[in-house]
Amino acid sequence: MRLPDLLPEDLDPGQRALYDDIVGGPRGVGPQHFPLTTPDGALTGPFGVMIHGPALGRPLQELGSALRYATGLTDRVREIAILTVAAATHSAFEQFAHERVARAVGLTDDELVAIADGSFSSGHRAEQTAYELCRRLLDGRTTFDDQEYADLVVVLGTETITELTVLVGYYRTLADLLAVYEVRAPQ
Incomplete structure (x- = not known):
């Protein structure tokens, strides 16, 4: 460290x-x-x-x-989003910490593996849409046409879109800090 x-x-x-x-x-x-x-x-x-x-x-x-x-995100959506950022940024500490939180809020081991390997799929429309939004932001695809944006609003609402966009930026910042200072997950 x-x-x-x-x-x-x-x-x-x-x-x-x-x-x-x-x-x-x-x-x-x-x-x-x-x-x-x-x-x-x-x-x-x-x-x-x-x-x-x-x-x-x-x-x-x-x-x-x-x-x-303090957001309106469900616990599951919040942890899906955080772990999506952790996977995309290879943040071992955030993955370590938030896999534990995610299990406590009901995510299964299979769901955690799928988030980590980029194959997550949920039958819950808001969870799936939140995951896809986070992946899109993490991939740098931040431009939405009018129909794509309207579809996001219908499923998530503007407040959730804002919360998820800020969450992605925040956890990406944490991942960068942890990487620069070589902060690893506890053994």
């Missing part, structure tokens, strides 16, 4: 405020499907990167918190 773990006792006031917001917020008080901190208290995954630069780390973690806990 290219960034050192920052222990709670070593944080400056800005870092400590961000740390407290992360561990004291919904990520830290809700069900723990993956470790948010190491045994000695350092933040894991993207949060361990964010803490090094709280001026950007704070808005990043707030956006991530909003995407996870």
Whole structure:
């Protein structure tokens, strides 16, 4: 790992405020499907990167918190979307973390394998459309003709389209941060 773990006792006031917001917020008080901190208290995954630069780390973690806990996305659609980004960006940490969350919200092992290998298919129209939208965005195909856009609106609605588009960008950013700093999934 290219960034050192920052222990709670070593944080400056800005870092400590961000740390407290992360561990004291919904990520830290809700069900723990993956470790948010190491045994000695350092933040894991993207949060361990964010803490090094709280001026950007704070808005990043707030956006991530909003995407996870304050959108209208169903739990399944949210996790399908996150894992689609993880697969496309080869983000081992996000795949590790969100496969655990996905199982907790009802995705099967077969569905997780299909997301990872790009063959996901759902009989639920909104899940399938959300998956296809995320894949399209990840493939750089961001232009929609009027009929394609109208079809998206009918199935997902504009609020969900916005939420999914922002989610793809956010998790792509996390994947880039994790790659640059060589943050891997826990062993």
